[in-house]
Amino acid sequence: MKKGNSRRxxxxxxxxxxxxxxxxSGCGSKAFEDFLQQNFRTLTKKEKDEIVKNLELxxxxxxxxxxxxxxxxxxxxxxFGYALDLSRCVGCRKCVYACVKENNQSRDPxxxxxxxxxxxxxxxxDFADSNVQYNPEKVPEKGYFYVPVQCQQCRHPQCTTVCPxxxxxxxxxxxxxxxxNWCIGCRYCMAACPYGARHFNWGEPTVPAEExxxxxxxxxxxxRKKGVVEKCTFCIQRVRKGKYxxxxxxxxxxxxxxxxxxxxxxxxxxxLENKRVLVLKQELNTQPKFYYFFGI
Amino acid sequence: xxxxxxxxGSIRIVFHGSKTxxxxxxxxxxxxxxxxxxxxxxxAHGLIKTHMRDSVSxxxxxxxxxxxxxxxxxxxxxxxxAYLYDWKPIKEIAIFGELLxxxxxxxxxxxxxxxxxSPLRFWHMLPLIGTLNFPSSMLSWDFFVLNIYxxxxxxxxxxxxxxxxxKKEYKKSFVLPLVLLSIxxxxxxxxxxxxxxxxxxxxxxxxxxxLAPRFLASAxxxxxxxxxxxxxxxxxxxxxxxxxxxxxxxxxxxxxAMFIYLxxxxxxLFKEFYSGTEHxxxxxxxxxxxxxxxxxxxxxxxxxxxxxxxxxxxxxxxTRRNFVTLNIGAVLIYGSVYVEKGIALIIPAxxxxxxxxxxxxxxxxxxxxxxxxxxxxxxxxxxxxxxxAIAIVFEDYNIQSxxxxxxxxxx
Numbered sequence: 001m002k003k004g005n006s007r008r009x010x011x012x013x014x015x016x017x018x019x020x021x022x023x024x025s026g027c028g029s030k031a032f033e034d035f036l037q038q039n040f041r042t043l044t045k046k047e048k049d050e051i052v053k054n055l056e057l058x059x060x061x062x063x064x065x066x067x068x069x070x071x072x073x074x075x076x077x078x079x080f081g082y083a084l085d086l087s088r089c090v091g092c093r094k095c096v097y098a099c100v101k102e103n104n105q106s107r108d109p110x111x112x113x114x115x116x117x118x119x120x121x122x123x124x125x126d127f128a129d130s131n132v133q134y135n136p137e138k139v140p141e142k143g144y145f146y147v148p149v150q151c152q153q154c155r156h157p158q159c160t161t162v163c164p165x166x167x168x169x170x171x172x173x174x175x176x177x178x179x180x181n182w183c184i185g186c187r188y189c190m191a192a193c194p195y196g197a198r199h200f201n202w203g204e205p206t207v208p209a210e211e212x213x214x215x216x217x218x219x220x221x222x223x224r225k226k227g228v229v230e231k232c233t234f235c236i237q238r239v240r241k242g243k244y245x246x247x248x249x250x251x252x253x254x255x256x257x258x259x260x261x262x263x264x265x266x267x268x269x270x271x272l273e274n275k276r277v278l279v280l281k282q283e284l285n286t287q288p289k290f291y292y293f294f295g296i
Numbered sequence: 297x298x299x300x301x302x303x304x305g306s307i308r309i310v311f312h313g314s315k316t317x318x319x320x321x322x323x324x325x326x327x328x329x330x331x332x333x334x335x336x337x338x339x340a341h342g343l344i345k346t347h348m349r350d351s352v353s354x355x356x357x358x359x360x361x362x363x364x365x366x367x368x369x370x371x372x373x374x375x376x377x378a379y380l381y382d383w384k385p386i387k388e389i390a391i392f393g394e395l396l397x398x399x400x401x402x403x404x405x406x407x408x409x410x411x412x413x414s415p416l417r418f419w420h421m422l423p424l425i426g427t428l429n430f431p432s433s434m435l436s437w438d439f440f441v442l443n444i445y446x447x448x449x450x451x452x453x454x455x456x457x458x459x460x461x462x463k464k465e466y467k468k469s470f471v472l473p474l475v476l477l478s479i480x481x482x483x484x485x486x487x488x489x490x491x492x493x494x495x496x497x498x499x500x501x502x503x504x505x506x507l508a509p510r511f512l513a514s515a516x517x518x519x520x521x522x523x524x525x526x527x528x529x530x531x532x533x534x535x536x537x538x539x540x541x542x543x544x545x546x547x548x549x550x551x552x553a554m555f556i557y558l559x560x561x562x563x564x565l566f567k568e569f570y571s572g573t574e575h576x577x578x579x580x581x582x583x584x585x586x587x588x589x590x591x592x593x594x595x596x597x598x599x600x601x602x603x604x605x606x607x608x609x610x611x612x613x614x615t616r617r618n619f620v621t622l623n624i625g626a627v628l629i630y631g632s633v634y635v636e637k638g639i640a641l642i643i644p645a646x647x648x649x650x651x652x653x654x655x656x657x658x659x660x661x662x663x664x665x666x667x668x669x670x671x672x673x674x675x676x677x678x679x680x681x682x683x684x685a686i687a688i689v690f691e692d693y694n695i696q697s698x699x700x701x702x703x704x705x706x707x
Contacts, residue, residue, distance in 0.1 A: 035416065039427045109344060117651060127652030128577060149651060158496065164435035165420040166427045182427075184420055185343075185413020188435050190353040194498030196651045200353060200413065203344035226342040227413030284497045 030058075039166060040179040040218070052218060059216075059223070063209040071218045072240050074173035080234050081174075081261035081268040082245075083277065084148060085295035088255035091116055091139040091146030095247035095256065099150075102235060102246035103221040104213055106205030113199065113232040114150040114247060121145050125280070150247075151176060151197035151232035152280060152288035159189035159198060168229070174261075174289055175234050177219035185227040194281050201226045234258070261289065302458050305698050306684045313683065324676045331669025334662045335410060343413055345662040351655035352646040354411075356638060356663045360670070361407035363637035365442070365489045366511070368400035369482040370519015372449065375475060377549055383542040388689055390475055391456050392530070393523060394449040395681050397482075401446040403674040410666050434492040441488050445481045448474060453685075460688050462695050486512050493645070501578035501645040510560045516553035517603075518633035520546050521626040526682075528619070534690040544617055547625075551610040554629065558607065581654075582644040591656050592647075595639045603632035 037051065048071045059067040096114045105111040117130035121143055130147070140146065157176050160168050167182040168189060190198045204226040216222040217237035224230050235245035239258070243249075248256040259266030268291075271277065277291040338345040348355045371393040378389045409415050420426040421439060430436040452474045459466040490508035497503055524546050530536040568579050580586060585593045609615045609625035616622055648654045659667075687693035 039420070042427065115651060127650070128574060128648065130652045132651070132653050158498065162433050162435065162496070164429050164433045164439065166429045167420070182417070182420060183414070184417045186408075186411070186435065187353045187413070188433070188492075190350070191493075191499060191645075192496045194650050196350070196649055196653075199350050201342070202346075202349065203342045225414075226344075229413075281498075286497075 030054075034181070037181050039182045041166070041169065048218070055218070055222065059214075063212055065209070065212070065214050067214045067216060069216045069218060069222055070237060070240075074171050074175075075240060077260075077262055078173040079261045080153070080239060080289065081259060081266075081272075082153070082234065082290045083257040083268050083271045083275075084290070084292050085255040085257070086145060086147065086292050087294045087296040088253045089116075089146045089148060090253055091118055091134070091141075091144070092252065094250045094252060095148060098246045098250035099232070101211065102213055102238075103233075104207050104216075104223055105230075106201065106203075106207065106224075107211075108206050109201075109203050111199045111201070111205070111230070113197070113230075114148055115196065117147045117149060118144050119147060147292070149195055149197070149280070150290070151234075152195050152286065152290040153232075153234065155287035155289060156285060158192040158194065158284075158286060162188045162192045164188065171219075171236075173240075175236055175239075176231070177233055177236065178229055178231060179219065180222070180224050180228045180230065183228040185229065187229065189229060194284050194286060198229050198231045200229050255295075298462065299458070301695065301698065302461050305461065305693075305695070306457075306688075308698075309684050309687045309693065310680050317683075320679065321676070324672045324679070327668055327672040328676065331665045331667070331672060334665025335669055338410070338662050338666060339415075345660065347657055347660040347663065349655055349657075351649040351653055352643065352657040354646065355642055355657055356659040356667065357407050357411040359638035359642045360667055361404050361411070362489055362511075362641060363634055364400045364404045364407065365485055366515030366633070366637065367519050367522065368397045368404065368445065369486040369512075370515045371396040371400065371523060372478050372482045373516060374520055374523055374546065376479060377545060378542075381542070381545055383538065383545075387456060388536060389523075389527075389538075391453055391685055391689065392526060392682065394453040394478070395685060396522060396526075396678065397449045397478075398446060398453065399674050399678040399681070401442055401449070401485075402677060403670050404442060405446075406670040406673065407667075410670065434488065434495070438485075438488045438492055441481065441485050445478070445485050448478050448481060452478065453681075457685060457688050460694070483512065486515055493641075498650050499645045500575045504564060506560050506564050510557060510564070513553050513557035513560055514633050514636060517550055517557055517606075518630050520550050521630045524550075524626050525623060528623070530686070530690075534686055536690055540617075543622075547610055547616050547622055550629070551607065551616070554603070554607045554610065558603075577648060578644040581647050582640055586648070586654060589647075589654055589656050591658055592639065592643055595635050599632045599635035599640055602628045603636070606632060 038047075040048070043051070052069045052071050055069045056067045059065075059069070093116050096112050096116060099105070099114050100107070100112060103113065105113060115132050117127070117132055118134040118141070119126060119130045123129050125147060134141070134144075153174055153176055155174070157170055160170060160176060164186060165182060165184055167184070168176065168178045170176050185200070187200055190200060201224050205224055207223060212223075213221060215237055217233075217240070220233045220236035235243075235247075238245060244258055245256075248258045257267050257271060259268040261268060261272075263269065271293055272291065275293040275295065277293045279288045279291060346355070346357075374393050375386070375390050377383070378386045383389065409418065412418065421428055421436070423430075428436045428439075430440065452471060456466055456471065487508050490511040493499070493502040494505075494507045495503070524543060527536070527538050527543060531538055565579070568576050577586070581589070582592060582596050585591070606625040606629035609621050609628070615625070643657055646655075647657065
């Protein structure tokens with residue numbers, strides 16, 4: 001960086017800091033209301049609805065589009081589960097980018113909720129020898145198999161236990177969510193997660209206005225700010241409306257299955273009963289609701 | 297009213313001093329501003345200005361925090377031998393130990409604040425107005441014990457100085473229980489900090505029962521190094537009296553701690569290397585590097601070599617009783633534990649990360665500048681309060697000195 005540039009950016013920083021201080025001290029302003037907003041779980045239905053309405057207005061102003069932000073709760077009698085067929089996955093990463101788009105993940109700096117590991121077939125599932133940065137002309141490569149990893153939606157999540165401010169929790173339908181307005185950004189959950197499923201907004205996230213997904217959930221894909229943690233929510237904005245997660249829909253080889261674990265007729269239940277499944281890092285007793293299996 | 301006069305009297309001391317004193321203050325101020333400008337960039341652009349990323353999500357800041365918890369804990373522990381071996385100036389040792397602890401805890405909180413992604417939301421942790429996840433989260437425990445410890449030391453040290461200032465006898469029935477309470481609290485802050493890392497099953501490098509004992513041992517190696525040097529300076533420049541034997545005793549206690557630390561570490565290394573499981577990976581990264589990734593190796597070996605030299609210097613009575621070699625040893629062990637806590641404890645737990653990927657972390661310039669800012673603020677604070685303490689305890693600065701007719705301020 002050039003010297004003049006850093007001086008200019010310093011002046012910008014100082015003015016930014018001043019502006020935000022003024023914004024904060026100006027009582028009744030939006031920023032101040034944001035600052036004082038309480039933990040999502042302690043809010044009443046009325047307060048939630050008002051916050052959601054304000055968010056829709058704010059996003060409209062910001063992106064020039066109509067938005068729908070939902071604060072819908074879990075549907076009774078649902079516990080979401082996922083199954084991924086390792087014998088079908090070809091490592092194309094279509095799921096990674098479908099997820100980015102659906103969930104309004106930052107394009108720069110890049111955030112991916114799904115990471116696909118490439119591992120040599122003879123090694124078995126061995127993280128130490130896996131590679132995320134594989135980049136061949138064509139997938140799958142001979143001698144390799146692929147393990148996509150995202151939030152495993154543990155029944156015993158470590159991440160929610162360690163959070164010092166209760167900004168992350170497991171919903172009644174089993175989805176682990178984050179309140180982006182309450183997270184202080186200490187990243188203890190990231191240290192605790194054994195699957196690298198949590199991602200931090202190191203810088204101000206950017207999503208191009210023309211690509212933004214306007215169907216949102218408060219605990220899911222609404223735009224985040226810098227300094228907070230985010231993660232896969234099984235596409236909470238879709239699955240609570242009876243749709244499949246984006247990664248399930250996009251998968252070109254049908255390796256991804258999703259459904260209600262409490263429904264005996266669901267596809268995931270069929271897989272659990274008729275295939276042999278495994279979970280990652282079983283020895284840690286996190287009890288994921290994300291299963292891997294070999295379909296062929 | 298009396299207390300206000302004590303405070304104003306104390307503040308006046310801070311503004312009087314020799315040329316060297318003001319030169320030191322100027323230096324610290326320059327460092328604070330230089331570091332603060334670095335930190336302001338982080339505030340504006342986010343933690344992206346650091347070299348931390350999703351793979352290595354905790355690093356230098358949290359390492360410094362851990363180190364300073366050790367300093368805070370060890371400073372007060374000196375009260376035990378002072379009491380047991382009946383070193384004369386026990387009150388003075390308690391005061392300076394506790395003032396050091398206060399500054400160290402404040403620096404700890406500073407490092408937590410700069411490490412947080414949204415520092416303005418810090419109030420979410422406060423009881424009543426926030427939602428502190430107590431008792432589930434170890435971070436909430438740490439926050440709790442650190443603040444109690446800070447308060448405890450602040451109250452005791454202020455009370456002792458206040459009494460001396462007004463030439464009153466201090467109430468032993470008030471001070472002694474608090475001092476005695478601060479000793480288990482010192483152990484508590486360190487143990488809690490170790491537990492913070494310890495029980496995360498996904499982080500294999502930390503998931504060893506020896507982590508907390510090693511933590512404590514390493515804190516007691518390095519922590520007393522500051523008082524050790526401070527007491528020598530005070531002895532030369534003020535009326536503070538401490539026998540050579542007492543200083544040697546501190547050094548002797550440090551060498552026990554070093555031996556215990558060495559033993560714990562060897563036990564850990566033996567288990568890891570002899571069993572040779574996948575879990576060895578992290579130690580390998582720390583000591584030898586993995587493949588071409590050797591960036592952290594110089595840090596770990598520097599720490600080991602400094603620690604071993606210090607151990608030898610402290611072990612032999614001849615070098616332990618020679619003040620030149622003693623002080624060299626104190627600086628070396630301090631440096632060794634600083635690197636161990638700042639880098640070697642944190643980084644290998646994240647490299648390779650939980651999915652086996654290697655992201656090479658070394659601190660960014662912004663991180664170093666921010667750390668310099670916090671250390672300079674801590675030093676400045678310690679300079680101020682120890683100057684006040686020296687004036688009140690050793691230079692007979694008291695309530696009568698405030699009398700305008702007999703204006704007499706110590707240099």
